[in-house]
Amino acid sequence: MHRKIFGSYDIRGMLGEDINSDFAYKLGAAFGAYLCPDQSGTFVVGHDARESSPGLAAAIAQGLVERGHHVRSIGLASTPLVYWWGGKTGGDGSLVVTASHLPLEYNGFKLCRKGAAPISAGTGLLDIQALMNASLPVTDLAAGSVTHEKPLEEYAACLSGFLKAPAPLRIAVDAGNGAAGPEIAPVFRQHPQIEVIEIGCVPDIRLAQRPSNPLEHGALDHLAEVVLARDCAFGMAFDGDADRAVVVDNEGKMVPGDFLIPLIARQILADRQGASVLYDLRASRVVAEKIKDYGGKPVRTRVGHSFIKAAMREHAAVFGGELSGHYYYADLYCADSALRTLMEIVNLVSAESMSLSELLVPMRKYATSGEINLSIEDVAAMLESLRQSFSDGSCDHLDGLSIDYPDWWFNARGSQTEPLLRICIGAARPALLDEKRELVLSLVRRS
Numbered sequence: 001m002h003r004k005i006f007g008s009y010d011i012r013g014m015l016g017e018d019i020n021s022d023f024a025y026k027l028g029a030a031f032g033a034y035l036c037p038d039q040s041g042t043f044v045v046g047h048d049a050r051e052s053s054p055g056l057a058a059a060i061a062q063g064l065v066e067r068g069h070h071v072r073s074i075g076l077a078s079t080p081l082v083y084w085w086g087g088k089t090g091g092d093g094s095l096v097v098t099a100s101h102l103p104l105e106y107n108g109f110k111l112c113r114k115g116a117a118p119i120s121a122g123t124g125l126l127d128i129q130a131l132m133n134a135s136l137p138v139t140d141l142a143a144g145s146v147t148h149e150k151p152l153e154e155y156a157a158c159l160s161g162f163l164k165a166p167a168p169l170r171i172a173v174d175a176g177n178g179a180a181g182p183e184i185a186p187v188f189r190q191h192p193q194i195e196v197i198e199i200g201c202v203p204d205i206r207l208a209q210r211p212s213n214p215l216e217h218g219a220l221d222h223l224a225e226v227v228l229a230r231d232c233a234f235g236m237a238f239d240g241d242a243d244r245a246v247v248v249d250n251e252g253k254m255v256p257g258d259f260l261i262p263l264i265a266r267q268i269l270a271d272r273q274g275a276s277v278l279y280d281l282r283a284s285r286v287v288a289e290k291i292k293d294y295g296g297k298p299v300r301t302r303v304g305h306s307f308i309k310a311a312m313r314e315h316a317a318v319f320g321g322e323l324s325g326h327y328y329y330a331d332l333y334c335a336d337s338a339l340r341t342l343m344e345i346v347n348l349v350s351a352e353s354m355s356l357s358e359l360l361v362p363m364r365k366y367a368t369s370g371e372i373n374l375s376i377e378d379v380a381a382m383l384e385s386l387r388q389s390f391s392d393g394s395c396d397h398l399d400g401l402s403i404d405y406p407d408w409w410f411n412a413r414g415s416q417t418e419p420l421l422r423i424c425i426g427a428a429r430p431a432l433l434d435e436k437r438e439l440v441l442s443l444v445r446r447s
Contacts, residue, residue, distance in 0.1 A: 005108070006129045008121045008416040009306050012099050012108030015052055019107045021059040024097075027109060028063025030131035031095060034124060035113055040141055041092035042070045044085050046077035048098040048179040048241050051205035052107050057097045060109075061146050068141025073148050076203060078180040078242035079110060080337035084158070085151045087116035087333035098179070101213035101239040104206065116333035117313075120306030156186035162343040163191050165350035172197040172235035173342065174223045176212055177204035180242030183339060194346060197230055199223060212240035215325070224252035233349045234356045238338045243305075244325040245338035247345060249356040256370070258283035259363040261321035262290030264344045268319045269296045278311055278320030278328070281399055281411050282424040286365045302399040303413065309334045323371065323424070367433035369425040374444055376421040379414035383421075385447050386412055386440070408436045 005013035011027070013019045035041055045061050047053035054075075061071040069092075074085060079096050086094025093113050099106040111119040111128070119125050173196055175181040181201035188196050199222065200209045211219045214237035227235040227248055234255075235248045247255040258279065265277045273295040279287045280303045288298035301311045301320070305328075308320050312334040320328040326336040327344075349356050376382050383401045394404040400413025400422075408427035415422055425440060427433035 006121065006125055009118070009304055010100075010108055010110045010120075011125070012102060012106055015105055015107055019052075019056070021055060024056040024059035024109075025063040026132045027128070028060035028095075029067050029136055030063075030128045031060075031093065031111060032064045032067045032069040033131055033136050034128050035093045036069065040068045040070065040144060042072065042089075044072045044074060044082060044089065044091055044094035046074045046082040046085075046094075046096045048079075048096070049076060049177065049181075049203035049205060050099065050104060050107060050240075053097045056107060056109075060095060060097065065144040065146060067136070068139055068144050070144040071146045073146050074151055075148070076179055076182070077152075078178070078183060078238075078339070080243055080332070080335055080339065081151065081155050081180075081183065082110075083112060083116040083333060083335040084155055084337075085149075086112055087335075090114070093119075096241065098241040100241050101211075101244070103212070116335055118306040118309050120304075123306065123310075152183060153186060156183060156189070159187045159337075159339055159343060160190050162340060162347075163187075163194070164347045165191065165194055167350045168193045168195070169346060169350045170195040170197070170230060170232050171342075171346065172199060172223055172226045172230065172232045173201070174199040174210070174214075174235065174237040175201045175242070176214065176238055176240060177202060177206075177209050178212065178238060178240040178242060179203060180238050180339060183242075187339060187343075194350075197226060197232065199226060214239055214244070214246040220246065220248055220254055224248045224254075228252045234345060236338070236342050236345065239325075242338045243336045245327065245341040246325045247356075249360065251357050253357070255356070255360060256284075256363075256368070257323045257325040258287050258321065258368075259360055260327070260341075260345070261287050261319075262294065262363065263348055263359060264321065264327060264341070265291050265296055265319050266294040267344060267347060269294050272296075272318050276315040276317040278308055278315070278317045280308065280322045281402055282323040282371065283321075284363070284366050284368050284426055285409065286363055289365075290363070300398065304416070305336055307399075366426050366428060367430040368427075369423070369433060369437055372423045372425075372437075372441070373415075374421045374423065374441075375419060376414075376444070377419050379419070379421055382444060382447055383412060383414070386443065389443055408432055410436070410440055412440075
Protein backbone atom coordinates (compact mmCIF):
# COMPACT_ATOMS: atom_id res chain seq x y z
CA MET A 1 0.00 0.00 0.00
CA HIS A 2 1.58 3.24 -1.14
CA ARG A 3 1.71 5.96 1.47
CA LYS A 4 1.67 8.56 -1.30
CA ILE A 5 -2.05 8.10 -1.94
CA PHE A 6 -2.93 8.95 1.67
CA GLY A 7 -2.70 12.72 1.50
CA SER A 8 -3.21 15.45 4.03
CA TYR A 9 -6.92 15.77 3.25
CA ASP A 10 -8.09 12.62 1.43
CA ILE A 11 -7.07 9.51 -0.54
CA ARG A 12 -6.24 9.69 -4.26
CA GLY A 13 -4.38 7.40 -6.62
CA MET A 14 -4.11 5.85 -10.04
CA LEU A 15 -6.85 3.42 -11.02
CA GLY A 16 -5.60 -0.14 -11.19
CA GLU A 17 -2.15 0.70 -9.86
CA ASP A 18 -3.24 2.22 -6.52
CA ILE A 19 -7.03 2.20 -6.42
CA ASN A 20 -9.18 -0.87 -7.19
CA SER A 21 -12.10 -2.82 -5.73
CA ASP A 22 -9.88 -4.74 -3.31
CA PHE A 23 -8.45 -1.49 -1.98
CA ALA A 24 -11.95 -0.04 -1.61
CA TYR A 25 -13.21 -3.15 0.20
CA LYS A 26 -10.34 -2.97 2.70
CA LEU A 27 -10.90 0.77 3.13
CA GLY A 28 -14.57 0.21 3.93
CA ALA A 29 -13.72 -2.44 6.51
CA ALA A 30 -11.01 -0.27 8.10
CA PHE A 31 -13.22 2.84 8.05
CA GLY A 32 -15.92 1.03 10.00
CA ALA A 33 -13.42 -0.51 12.41
CA TYR A 34 -11.85 2.88 13.09
CA LEU A 35 -15.07 4.77 13.85
CA CYS A 36 -17.07 1.92 15.41
CA PRO A 37 -14.60 -0.68 16.67
CA ASP A 38 -16.95 -2.50 19.05
CA GLN A 39 -20.43 -1.94 17.70
CA SER A 40 -22.47 -1.66 14.56
CA GLY A 41 -22.43 1.76 12.90
CA THR A 42 -24.29 3.58 10.15
CA PHE A 43 -22.48 5.14 7.18
CA VAL A 44 -23.52 7.25 4.18
CA VAL A 45 -21.79 6.30 0.91
CA GLY A 46 -22.02 8.21 -2.39
CA HIS A 47 -19.94 8.59 -5.53
CA ASP A 48 -19.10 11.00 -8.35
CA ALA A 49 -19.76 10.60 -12.08
CA ARG A 50 -16.58 8.70 -13.04
CA GLU A 51 -17.04 5.31 -14.68
CA SER A 52 -15.04 3.58 -11.96
CA SER A 53 -16.85 5.20 -9.02
CA PRO A 54 -20.03 3.05 -8.69
CA GLY A 55 -17.99 -0.14 -8.47
CA LEU A 56 -15.66 1.34 -5.88
CA ALA A 57 -18.64 2.58 -3.85
CA ALA A 58 -20.13 -0.93 -3.93
CA ALA A 59 -16.84 -2.38 -2.66
CA ILE A 60 -16.73 0.20 0.15
CA ALA A 61 -20.27 -0.82 1.13
CA GLN A 62 -19.35 -4.50 1.08
CA GLY A 63 -16.39 -3.89 3.37
CA LEU A 64 -18.62 -2.03 5.82
CA VAL A 65 -21.51 -4.52 5.70
CA GLU A 66 -19.35 -7.57 6.22
CA ARG A 67 -17.96 -5.97 9.37
CA GLY A 68 -21.48 -5.51 10.76
CA HIS A 69 -22.24 -1.95 9.70
CA HIS A 70 -25.23 -0.44 7.92
CA VAL A 71 -24.83 1.58 4.74
CA ARG A 72 -27.10 4.33 3.47
CA SER A 73 -26.19 4.32 -0.21
CA ILE A 74 -27.17 7.47 -2.13
CA GLY A 75 -25.51 6.67 -5.47
CA LEU A 76 -24.46 9.54 -7.73
CA ALA A 77 -24.03 12.67 -5.64
CA SER A 78 -21.82 15.71 -5.28
CA THR A 79 -19.42 15.75 -2.37
CA PRO A 80 -21.42 18.52 -0.60
CA LEU A 81 -24.58 16.40 -0.86
CA VAL A 82 -22.80 13.44 0.76
CA TYR A 83 -21.53 15.74 3.53
CA TRP A 84 -25.00 17.22 4.06
CA TRP A 85 -26.82 13.88 4.18
CA GLY A 86 -24.19 12.41 6.47
CA GLY A 87 -24.57 15.36 8.83
CA LYS A 88 -28.34 15.51 8.66
CA THR A 89 -29.00 11.79 9.22
CA GLY A 90 -26.71 11.69 12.24
CA GLY A 91 -24.81 8.55 11.27
CA ASP A 92 -21.36 7.56 12.40
CA GLY A 93 -19.57 8.56 9.22
CA SER A 94 -19.80 9.28 5.52
CA LEU A 95 -17.63 8.58 2.49
CA VAL A 96 -17.70 9.82 -1.08
CA VAL A 97 -15.83 8.12 -3.90
CA THR A 98 -14.25 10.92 -5.91
CA ALA A 99 -10.96 12.17 -7.30
CA SER A 100 -12.42 15.69 -7.41
CA HIS A 101 -10.80 17.60 -10.29
CA LEU A 102 -8.14 15.04 -11.26
CA PRO A 103 -8.09 13.30 -14.68
CA LEU A 104 -10.07 10.10 -15.30
CA GLU A 105 -7.14 7.78 -14.70
CA TYR A 106 -7.42 8.69 -11.02
CA ASN A 107 -9.97 8.06 -8.32
CA GLY A 108 -10.11 8.48 -4.58
CA PHE A 109 -12.08 8.89 -1.37
CA LYS A 110 -13.09 11.64 1.06
CA LEU A 111 -14.01 10.50 4.57
CA CYS A 112 -15.94 12.13 7.39
CA ARG A 113 -16.93 11.20 10.90
CA LYS A 114 -20.21 12.15 12.60
CA GLY A 115 -21.47 15.63 11.79
CA ALA A 116 -19.57 15.72 8.47
CA ALA A 117 -16.30 16.48 10.28
CA PRO A 118 -13.48 15.58 7.86
CA ILE A 119 -10.98 12.83 8.56
CA SER A 120 -7.54 14.03 7.50
CA ALA A 121 -3.99 12.84 7.99
CA GLY A 122 -3.89 14.52 11.39
CA THR A 123 -7.30 13.31 12.53
CA GLY A 124 -7.40 9.61 11.68
CA LEU A 125 -6.63 9.01 8.00
CA LEU A 126 -3.25 7.47 8.74
CA ASP A 127 -4.81 5.32 11.48
CA ILE A 128 -7.23 3.99 8.88
CA GLN A 129 -4.29 3.28 6.60
CA ALA A 130 -2.64 1.31 9.41
CA LEU A 131 -5.82 -0.72 9.90
CA MET A 132 -5.89 -1.49 6.17
CA ASN A 133 -2.33 -2.81 6.40
CA ALA A 134 -3.13 -4.93 9.46
CA SER A 135 -5.33 -7.99 9.84
CA LEU A 136 -8.56 -6.77 11.38
CA PRO A 137 -9.76 -8.92 14.28
CA VAL A 138 -12.66 -11.26 13.63
CA THR A 139 -15.93 -9.56 14.49
CA ASP A 140 -18.88 -11.29 16.11
CA LEU A 141 -21.29 -8.67 14.76
CA ALA A 142 -23.91 -9.96 12.36
CA ALA A 143 -23.62 -8.70 8.79
CA GLY A 144 -25.07 -5.26 8.26
CA SER A 145 -27.36 -4.01 5.51
CA VAL A 146 -27.51 -1.58 2.59
CA THR A 147 -30.45 0.75 2.06
CA HIS A 148 -30.72 2.88 -1.07
CA GLU A 149 -31.83 6.47 -0.47
CA LYS A 150 -32.61 9.45 -2.73
CA PRO A 151 -32.02 12.66 -0.76
CA LEU A 152 -31.83 14.95 -3.81
CA GLU A 153 -35.24 16.60 -3.45
CA GLU A 154 -34.78 17.19 0.27
CA TYR A 155 -31.30 18.60 -0.37
CA ALA A 156 -32.57 20.85 -3.16
CA ALA A 157 -35.33 22.17 -0.89
CA CYS A 158 -32.74 22.99 1.77
CA LEU A 159 -30.50 24.89 -0.64
CA SER A 160 -33.43 26.58 -2.35
CA GLY A 161 -34.35 28.07 1.01
CA PHE A 162 -31.17 30.15 0.89
CA LEU A 163 -32.25 31.89 -2.33
CA LYS A 164 -33.52 35.39 -1.59
CA ALA A 165 -33.10 36.93 -5.04
CA PRO A 166 -35.58 39.85 -5.28
CA ALA A 167 -35.06 40.64 -8.96
CA PRO A 168 -34.96 38.62 -12.20
CA LEU A 169 -31.54 37.38 -13.22
CA ARG A 170 -29.99 35.30 -15.99
CA ILE A 171 -26.96 33.19 -15.07
CA ALA A 172 -24.89 30.41 -16.66
CA VAL A 173 -23.79 27.34 -14.70
CA ASP A 174 -21.22 24.83 -15.96
CA ALA A 175 -21.25 21.59 -13.96
CA GLY A 176 -18.48 20.07 -16.07
CA ASN A 177 -20.55 16.90 -16.67
CA GLY A 178 -19.87 16.09 -13.03
CA ALA A 179 -21.95 14.84 -10.14
CA ALA A 180 -23.75 18.10 -9.36
CA GLY A 181 -25.48 18.52 -12.72
CA PRO A 182 -28.77 16.90 -11.65
CA GLU A 183 -28.85 19.02 -8.48
CA ILE A 184 -29.09 22.40 -10.20
CA ALA A 185 -32.59 22.36 -11.75
CA PRO A 186 -34.37 21.17 -8.56
CA VAL A 187 -32.79 23.99 -6.54
CA PHE A 188 -34.11 26.69 -8.89
CA ARG A 189 -37.51 25.12 -9.56
CA GLN A 190 -39.25 27.36 -7.02
CA HIS A 191 -37.49 30.50 -8.28
CA PRO A 192 -38.67 31.18 -11.86
CA GLN A 193 -37.29 34.72 -11.68
CA ILE A 194 -33.82 33.15 -12.07
CA GLU A 195 -33.10 31.92 -15.58
CA VAL A 196 -30.36 29.29 -15.50
CA ILE A 197 -28.47 28.42 -18.68
CA GLU A 198 -27.15 24.94 -18.00
CA ILE A 199 -23.81 23.81 -19.43
CA GLY A 200 -22.48 20.29 -18.88
CA CYS A 201 -25.24 19.41 -16.44
CA VAL A 202 -25.70 15.85 -17.73
CA PRO A 203 -23.22 13.58 -15.90
CA ASP A 204 -20.76 11.95 -18.28
CA ILE A 205 -18.40 9.13 -17.26
CA ARG A 206 -15.81 10.58 -19.65
CA LEU A 207 -16.02 14.14 -18.23
CA ALA A 208 -15.28 15.05 -21.83
CA GLN A 209 -16.63 18.57 -22.29
CA ARG A 210 -13.90 20.40 -20.39
CA PRO A 211 -11.20 19.68 -17.79
CA SER A 212 -12.71 18.69 -14.46
CA ASN A 213 -10.53 21.35 -12.87
CA PRO A 214 -12.14 24.72 -13.75
CA LEU A 215 -8.83 26.49 -13.15
CA GLU A 216 -7.05 24.63 -15.95
CA HIS A 217 -6.13 26.65 -19.01
CA GLY A 218 -9.15 27.04 -21.28
CA ALA A 219 -11.63 25.42 -18.90
CA LEU A 220 -13.67 28.62 -18.53
CA ASP A 221 -13.62 29.65 -22.17
CA HIS A 222 -17.01 28.26 -23.16
CA LEU A 223 -18.67 29.52 -19.98
CA ALA A 224 -17.32 33.02 -20.63
CA GLU A 225 -18.58 32.89 -24.24
CA VAL A 226 -22.07 31.96 -23.05
CA VAL A 227 -22.09 34.72 -20.42
CA LEU A 228 -21.25 37.32 -23.05
CA ALA A 229 -23.49 35.94 -25.81
CA ARG A 230 -26.52 35.59 -23.54
CA ASP A 231 -25.97 38.74 -21.46
CA CYS A 232 -25.72 36.81 -18.20
CA ALA A 233 -25.15 38.48 -14.86
CA PHE A 234 -22.31 36.02 -14.23
CA GLY A 235 -21.29 32.42 -14.80
CA MET A 236 -20.10 29.74 -12.41
CA ALA A 237 -18.13 26.54 -13.04
CA PHE A 238 -17.93 23.59 -10.65
CA ASP A 239 -15.15 21.07 -10.34
CA GLY A 240 -15.94 17.36 -10.72
CA ASP A 241 -17.42 16.82 -7.27
CA ALA A 242 -18.79 20.37 -6.84
CA ASP A 243 -17.12 21.40 -3.62
CA ARG A 244 -15.31 24.17 -5.51
CA ALA A 245 -16.74 27.09 -7.49
CA VAL A 246 -15.03 29.41 -9.96
CA VAL A 247 -16.87 32.52 -11.18
CA VAL A 248 -16.67 34.62 -14.32
CA ASP A 249 -18.24 38.08 -14.10
CA ASN A 250 -20.63 39.77 -16.53
CA GLU A 251 -17.64 40.71 -18.70
CA GLY A 252 -16.57 37.07 -19.00
CA LYS A 253 -13.50 37.58 -16.79
CA MET A 254 -12.53 35.10 -14.08
CA VAL A 255 -13.06 36.46 -10.57
CA PRO A 256 -10.16 35.81 -8.15
CA GLY A 257 -11.46 33.39 -5.54
CA ASP A 258 -10.53 35.53 -2.56
CA PHE A 259 -12.45 38.55 -3.91
CA LEU A 260 -15.74 36.72 -3.35
CA ILE A 261 -15.05 36.03 0.33
CA PRO A 262 -15.94 39.55 1.59
CA LEU A 263 -18.93 39.87 -0.75
CA ILE A 264 -20.48 36.62 0.47
CA ALA A 265 -19.52 37.46 4.05
CA ARG A 266 -21.34 40.80 3.82
CA GLN A 267 -24.63 39.03 3.20
CA ILE A 268 -24.16 36.39 5.88
CA LEU A 269 -23.02 39.00 8.41
CA ALA A 270 -26.12 41.16 7.83
CA ASP A 271 -27.85 39.50 10.77
CA ARG A 272 -24.73 38.01 12.43
CA GLN A 273 -22.70 41.11 13.29
CA GLY A 274 -19.46 40.34 15.12
CA ALA A 275 -19.28 36.74 13.92
CA SER A 276 -16.01 35.22 12.74
CA VAL A 277 -15.26 34.79 9.03
CA LEU A 278 -12.30 32.69 7.93
CA TYR A 279 -9.97 33.33 5.01
CA ASP A 280 -6.85 31.47 3.95
CA LEU A 281 -3.48 33.15 4.28
CA ARG A 282 -2.95 33.42 0.50
CA ALA A 283 -5.75 35.95 0.20
CA SER A 284 -5.33 39.61 -0.63
CA ARG A 285 -5.00 41.96 2.32
CA VAL A 286 -8.28 43.56 1.24
CA VAL A 287 -10.19 40.46 2.39
CA ALA A 288 -9.58 41.02 6.11
CA GLU A 289 -10.14 44.76 5.71
CA LYS A 290 -13.54 44.29 4.07
CA ILE A 291 -14.66 41.62 6.53
CA LYS A 292 -14.04 44.17 9.31
CA ASP A 293 -15.88 46.86 7.35
CA TYR A 294 -18.91 44.56 7.06
CA GLY A 295 -19.03 43.87 10.80
CA GLY A 296 -17.22 40.56 10.93
CA LYS A 297 -14.17 39.27 12.75
CA PRO A 298 -11.58 38.09 10.18
CA VAL A 299 -9.66 34.94 11.12
CA ARG A 300 -6.63 33.91 9.04
CA THR A 301 -6.20 30.16 8.53
CA ARG A 302 -4.05 27.49 6.95
CA VAL A 303 -4.84 26.23 3.46
CA GLY A 304 -6.93 23.07 3.08
CA HIS A 305 -10.47 21.98 3.81
CA SER A 306 -9.71 19.86 6.87
CA PHE A 307 -7.88 22.73 8.58
CA ILE A 308 -10.53 25.29 7.69
CA LYS A 309 -13.43 23.11 8.80
CA ALA A 310 -11.72 22.54 12.14
CA ALA A 311 -11.09 26.27 12.49
CA MET A 312 -14.74 26.99 11.59
CA ARG A 313 -15.82 24.93 14.57
CA GLU A 314 -13.11 26.31 16.86
CA HIS A 315 -14.03 29.95 16.16
CA ALA A 316 -17.78 29.39 15.69
CA ALA A 317 -17.33 31.02 12.29
CA VAL A 318 -20.36 31.58 10.07
CA PHE A 319 -18.46 31.44 6.79
CA GLY A 320 -15.00 30.86 5.35
CA GLY A 321 -13.29 30.91 1.98
CA GLU A 322 -10.14 29.98 0.10
CA LEU A 323 -8.30 31.47 -2.85
CA SER A 324 -8.88 28.17 -4.69
CA GLY A 325 -12.68 28.57 -4.77
CA HIS A 326 -13.73 26.56 -1.73
CA TYR A 327 -16.38 28.36 0.35
CA TYR A 328 -17.54 26.99 3.70
CA TYR A 329 -20.89 27.45 5.47
CA ALA A 330 -21.61 26.89 9.14
CA ASP A 331 -25.24 26.05 8.37
CA LEU A 332 -24.12 23.22 6.06
CA TYR A 333 -22.01 21.46 8.71
CA CYS A 334 -19.06 23.76 7.93
CA ALA A 335 -18.76 22.09 4.52
CA ASP A 336 -17.64 23.65 1.26
CA SER A 337 -20.39 23.83 -1.35
CA ALA A 338 -20.29 25.21 -4.89
CA LEU A 339 -24.07 25.12 -5.20
CA ARG A 340 -24.60 27.09 -1.98
CA THR A 341 -22.03 29.58 -3.24
CA LEU A 342 -24.12 29.93 -6.39
CA MET A 343 -27.10 30.85 -4.18
CA GLU A 344 -25.10 33.56 -2.43
CA ILE A 345 -23.78 35.16 -5.63
CA VAL A 346 -27.30 35.13 -7.11
CA ASN A 347 -28.58 36.87 -3.97
CA LEU A 348 -25.76 39.41 -4.08
CA VAL A 349 -26.11 40.43 -7.73
CA SER A 350 -29.91 40.32 -7.74
CA ALA A 351 -30.14 42.72 -4.82
CA GLU A 352 -27.68 45.29 -6.21
CA SER A 353 -28.05 48.01 -8.81
CA MET A 354 -24.45 47.39 -9.88
CA SER A 355 -23.06 44.56 -11.98
CA LEU A 356 -20.74 41.94 -10.50
CA SER A 357 -17.74 43.54 -12.22
CA GLU A 358 -18.64 46.85 -10.57
CA LEU A 359 -19.10 45.23 -7.17
CA LEU A 360 -15.60 43.80 -7.49
CA VAL A 361 -13.87 47.15 -8.01
CA PRO A 362 -13.24 47.80 -4.26
CA MET A 363 -11.71 44.31 -3.97
CA ARG A 364 -8.94 45.32 -6.39
CA LYS A 365 -7.33 47.70 -3.90
CA TYR A 366 -4.08 45.72 -3.97
CA ALA A 367 -2.17 44.01 -6.77
CA THR A 368 -1.80 40.25 -6.33
CA SER A 369 0.10 37.57 -8.21
CA GLY A 370 -2.20 34.60 -7.82
CA GLU A 371 -0.54 31.32 -6.94
CA ILE A 372 2.84 30.69 -8.59
CA ASN A 373 4.06 27.07 -8.63
CA LEU A 374 7.78 26.28 -8.84
CA SER A 375 9.42 22.86 -8.90
CA ILE A 376 11.59 22.59 -5.78
CA GLU A 377 13.08 19.40 -4.35
CA ASP A 378 13.94 20.67 -0.86
CA VAL A 379 11.03 22.92 0.08
CA ALA A 380 12.03 23.20 3.74
CA ALA A 381 15.52 24.48 2.86
CA MET A 382 14.05 26.98 0.42
CA LEU A 383 11.63 28.33 3.02
CA GLU A 384 14.49 28.82 5.46
CA SER A 385 16.54 30.59 2.80
CA LEU A 386 13.62 32.94 2.10
CA ARG A 387 13.13 33.58 5.82
CA GLN A 388 16.75 34.66 6.15
CA SER A 389 16.58 36.82 3.03
CA PHE A 390 13.54 38.72 4.40
CA SER A 391 14.44 38.70 8.09
CA ASP A 392 13.52 42.38 8.45
CA GLY A 393 9.86 41.63 7.64
CA SER A 394 7.16 40.36 9.97
CA CYS A 395 7.30 36.57 9.81
CA ASP A 396 5.02 33.69 10.77
CA HIS A 397 4.80 29.96 10.01
CA LEU A 398 1.06 29.33 10.19
CA ASP A 399 1.34 27.52 6.85
CA GLY A 400 4.77 27.52 5.27
CA LEU A 401 6.33 30.99 5.49
CA SER A 402 4.49 34.33 5.50
CA ILE A 403 6.44 37.58 5.29
CA ASP A 404 4.70 40.95 5.71
CA TYR A 405 5.90 44.49 5.05
CA PRO A 406 3.76 47.64 5.24
CA ASP A 407 3.29 47.82 1.45
CA TRP A 408 3.82 44.23 0.26
CA TRP A 409 3.71 40.63 1.45
CA PHE A 410 4.09 37.02 0.36
CA ASN A 411 3.36 33.47 1.45
CA ALA A 412 5.43 30.47 0.35
CA ARG A 413 4.35 26.93 1.18
CA GLY A 414 5.07 23.42 0.02
CA SER A 415 2.52 21.40 -1.92
CA GLN A 416 1.00 18.52 0.02
CA THR A 417 1.25 16.17 -2.96
CA GLU A 418 4.14 17.30 -5.20
CA PRO A 419 7.69 18.71 -4.92
CA LEU A 420 6.38 22.21 -5.56
CA LEU A 421 6.78 25.53 -3.84
CA ARG A 422 3.58 27.59 -4.04
CA ILE A 423 4.04 31.36 -3.75
CA CYS A 424 1.45 34.16 -3.51
CA ILE A 425 2.61 37.78 -3.53
CA GLY A 426 0.68 40.99 -2.95
CA ALA A 427 1.56 44.67 -3.00
CA ALA A 428 0.05 48.14 -2.70
CA ARG A 429 0.73 48.96 -6.38
CA PRO A 430 1.12 46.94 -9.59
CA ALA A 431 4.65 48.26 -10.21
CA LEU A 432 5.68 47.27 -6.69
CA LEU A 433 4.17 43.83 -7.20
CA ASP A 434 6.25 43.36 -10.36
CA GLU A 435 9.39 44.44 -8.52
CA LYS A 436 8.85 42.17 -5.50
CA ARG A 437 7.73 39.20 -7.59
CA GLU A 438 10.97 39.37 -9.55
CA LEU A 439 12.93 39.70 -6.31
CA VAL A 440 11.32 36.66 -4.65
CA LEU A 441 11.43 34.47 -7.75
CA SER A 442 15.06 35.39 -8.48
CA LEU A 443 16.03 34.27 -4.97
CA VAL A 444 14.22 30.98 -5.46
CA ARG A 445 15.81 30.34 -8.86
CA ARG A 446 19.33 31.11 -7.59
CA SER A 447 19.11 28.62 -4.75
